[in-house]
Every structure is written in structure tokens, then in C-alpha cells.
Amino acid sequence: MNAPPPGKERRNPRRFDRRKSTSVSAHLELLSKMSGHLAVTLNIEETIQKALDLIVQFVKAEGGALFLLDSKDGSLVCKASVGPVDISGVTLKTGEGIVGQCVSENRSRIVRDVQQDPDFDHSVDDATGFRTRSILCAPMSGHTERIGAIELVNKLDASRLFSDTDLLMLQTLASAAALAISNAHMTEDLVKQERVNRELELATEMQRSLLPATRPAPFPVCGINLPAYEMSGDFYDFFELGDGRIYFSLGDVSGKGMDAALLMSKTASLFRCLGKTLHEPHVLLATINRELCETAIHGMFVTMACGLLDLATGEVQLANAGHEPPLLHARDGSFTPIPASAPPLGILPLAAADDGIRKETLNLDGGTLYIFTDGVTEGDLENGGQLGVDGFINIIRESTDLPVADRIAAVVSLLGETGRKRHDDITLIAIDASTPCLRGDIEHNEAPMMVRYTFPAHPSELQAARKVVSKACTDCGCTESMATDIVIAVGEAIQNVVRHAYKDIEDGEATLEIVCKDGIIEFNLQDSAPTADPEKLKPEWPEEPGPGGLGICLIHDIMDKVEHLPSPSGQGNLLRMVKFIESNRNET
């Protein structure tokens, strides 16, 4: 092995001597100690101080400081300090002094005599009385960002000079510290994110709780709200006033996200609170509007429709402020949009009068009123298109025979329950007057009405029997036209008994039992004639118009349910005919 050139021996890593070996193992020991501290810490301030203590001690410096870069203004702040003067909290501007240079250029420096270095900033010495002679400084940086620097001052050994080994050591320790600080920042961010997430979760839960609980059928109002994100800018609500009326509402706050969700919560709360006392929907909307205008923010506004359903009459009073026209699906199958009479809420104060927010009165008359947000009509279909009002009408038309909750589900199932991402909240409510409880006052009766009428099965008795049927219909609150239809159907049934069942029997008898309860009227017609062939009792419209079989067809056409049952006495025939009642009070 050749001898190294003079003065170079310190830099030859291959040169082995015992002194160096001791020093290397001490270095390793310190590194291991520090890395251990840094790896496990979550308290970054404490760890920085500990690391700095160890470095200063090991490198034999008079003092040291650790600076962190403030990402907001680019200044360097002293976070830890060791030595005769505590400079914690001292702030340097970007590029200021040797530390500043180190960070901005991301390179280490050994300054053996600061008095000779133009970059040295005397201000700290001047302020503290400390005398800086030499400086060793290494930057700390992460993958992409600069973190800060560690600075050591005044080597304490006889040479009073920091060595290259000292610098190498400091660089290594600075890297370890940088990694630890970077990890700690990430952990801090995660904890913060976790906290935000938890808060969001609670807020979502809170917001869901503002929606009304689903009421089982035949409650006539039901709705759904599917937020596009965690929080919804849409809302719907309904509650009973206790006088046979139900207040309902649906609203859509402009924009999405947390601010929209908070305004939604406010508006929904105003509806629920004010609705208890303001029983005029247009007055209620005008009042909510005034409140929103007073505390308007960022030009946000709310489109909202609300109304009162009178269970006894099926009448709805509706007010609409800038919301998409609700659709009335009448019993005859037609759809009528009911446009808004006023601009959205939260923009300008409006009077609850003809020039402000108006109230429309409509009778559902067994139909259904649908109110929805544009998230429904502008909702994406699987084929990439939008549902549109026409698409909405089509799906409702296809599912007309389903219970109202299933109709709503049918609409929603087209709009992204297939896992596609929604762009807007989907909110929809239906006020359904086809539910039996709206069709009559039967459920309010003390006891179900019942009539039992036995008569000779003779043509001359038919008129009297029909009178019994007609009176029962009136007593049950059927509309006049419905009573006419029922008399036609039951009249045909009785006629069949006289004409066919007792065809060759002179003194036959028939019994008509009429029960009226839960919104239906039921007729049980019993005879004691020979049991009829069920094949002959099936409705079958003749190909050519003619009298044959017409009676059975009329019965099936008019009644909601027709059943031929075995006679309880074992002899004869029992025909049960059921009709859902449409109340007189539905007619205005």
C-alpha cells in the first residue's frame, strides 16, 4: 500500500487506523441513536431538540440551531437551539445569512472564518453579544420540498475548525432529521384529514337526520334523497299538522358541497319550524325568503316548492319559488306541470301576495303530485343520455300500477344505482292521493257499515235490490258517478242470479251483504242455486257487439276485484265484488 500524499490522509477513506475506526463506530452509534429517536417520534419539536443536542455534543460545537422553512412566506424560523445563547424563534428572510443561502441553494457550507465571508449576517451576533467564528451548515430537504437547515457554530477542539468529516456527519444527520420531519408533517396532515373526515361523517349523519323518516303505506307522502357527495344541497321534508293536513316541501340549494349543505340545513330547519305555525304555503315561503335574504352569502339561493295536502279532500295548496315545475299525474293518465310563480328564495325580499309568491290550489283527485330536483331530470342514464322530463313521465307511466314508493324507486334505479357516479343530488317526493286512505272517510267511521239484504230471486225484485246498493254507496261516501257504476255492476250480478242461477227455479232467494271499511266497499252476493260452472263466469267480450255475456264483463270492468268463492253453506254460489272508494269530498 502506497503512503498517501501529505495533507491528504484525512480524506482517504481506505486508510485504516484505529483512531478513525473508533470515530466511525461512534458516528454509527450516534446515527443509530438519532434515527431511532426520529423514527418513532410523533412529537417533532421534542425530537428536533434532542437530535440537535446529540449533534452539537458529538461534533463538539459551541452551539447549534435548527431552522425550519415556513412554507407560507418562505422565512426560516429557529425551532431548536443549543449553546450559550438561545435563539429559538429567530426568523430569517429567504436567502438571508449563511443558513438562508444553504436552504435556498440546497447545499452544505463550511465557513471556517465568518469574518471573511460576505454572506455572514452579523445581526444575530450584534443582538445577542455572541461571537460566531466558524459555521457548519447542512440543508434538510424531502423528496420535493425544502424543509430547513441545521447550523452548528464554533468548533470547540484545538483546531477550532470544522472538518469535512464533521460536515459529512451533519449532512447525514440532517437527512435523517429531514425524513423524520417530513414524516411528522405527513402524520400531522393525516391526523388533520382524519379529523376532517370524521367531522364530515358526523355532518352527513346530522344532515340525514334532518330528512323525515319513511312512513309505511298508505301514508300518502314519500320521498328520497341521494347526495352526489357526502353532503347534500337538496332536501325534502313532510310532517302532519294534526288537523288532517300534511305539510310537505322539497328544495335545492344552488351549488354543491359543504356551503350548500349548510344552507340546505338552515332552509330545511326554517321550513319545519315555521311550518308549524304558518299554514299558508306561500306565506311560509315568503317568510323563509326574508330570513335567507337577511343572511345571504356568496350569492347562494334556494329553489323550493312546498304545500299542504288535505287528507279529507285530496286538495293541495302549493307554492313554488323558482323550482322545477312539479308534475301532477292525474287519474286519467295526463301529466300537468305546475310552474313556479316566484323567483328562487334568498335573492330578493318578496311579499306573500299576488305580486310575490302565489299559492295554487289543485285537487289531486286520486292522482299523484311529483316534485323533484334537476338532479332527477338531468340525471345520467346508463346509455349516457339524460332522463329528462319525458323520460321521467315514461317511467312513471310504466309503473303507474305500483305503490308510490316503488314508483320512486323505479325512477331512482335508472339514475345511477348501477354504480355510476352521480353529478348532482337526486331528490324526489310524491304526494299520492291514490292511496286508499285518501279515497274516503271510512277510516274515520266508528264502526264499519254493514247491510244484509235477502230477497226473492225474481225480476220484479231487482229494482228494490238496486236501491239498497245505491243507498249503501251513498252512505259510504262514494261519488255519484262511482255509485252509478257500482249499481250497474251489482245490478248485473243480481240479474245473473235471477236469470241464470235460478233459471228453472221459481222460489229461489238471494242474500246481498254489503260491508264498507278501510276505504273499500265489498258486496257478497249469495244464492242457493246449483253451483255454476266457473268457465261460464269468466268475462269474455263478444267479438261482435251483442247482448251475450255483457253482464259479467260489466262487473269485471267496474269492480276492482271479483271473486267466485265456495259458498259457506256448501250449497249455492258466492260472488264477492270489491271496489276502492272514491270519496265525494274529492269532488270540488
Next chain:
Amino acid sequence: MKHEISEKQGTSVVAFTGEIDLESSPAAREILLKCFESTSKVIVDLSEVSYIDSSGVASLVEALQAAKKNGSQFSLAAASEPTRRVLELARLDKVFTMYDSVDEGLTA
């Protein structure tokens, strides 16, 4: 059921009153068919008929069929709400010639 037949401008106008059901429909059938013996144009005034059942409808259908056979004219006029309803339900409202009033039927 009661009825009244009047001759107006060569047309027999048969006005029924009351209920045409299984008890009265055989009579209604007889009355209508008999009219075609003396005239080729019959109008039935249904304005005072408060009820008609399938047997009554059958009588009207038989009269219509008889008229078609003979090349005569048979029409219904001023159907009351209950009779109109039954004819609708029976899908027969388009089968019969129906006038809003007897006078309209006479000038047609």
C-alpha cells in the same frame, strides 16, 4: 218502465221512462221491434231512463240488428248519464248512432 211513442216527420220516436232491466226489457224489445212494422226510422229517446242493465242493452242491440237487416234506421238520442255510461262500458257507444237530442236525430 213506461214508454210513449210519437210520430214526427215520418219517424217513430220511442221515449222510455224509468228503469229498463230484466223485468222490463222484454217489453222494451217488443215495443222497438213492433215499431219497424210501420216505419223505417226509429229514434229512442233515453233522456228519462234512469237505469238500463245488460238485458235492456240487449233489447237495443236486437232492434239495431233488426233495422240493419231491413235497411231501416235505428238511433238513440239524448242518452241520460247512466245509460250513456253503460253503453260506454259495453263499448257500444260507437256501435249505435247517438244524437244529443231527438230534434238533432230528426233532422239528420
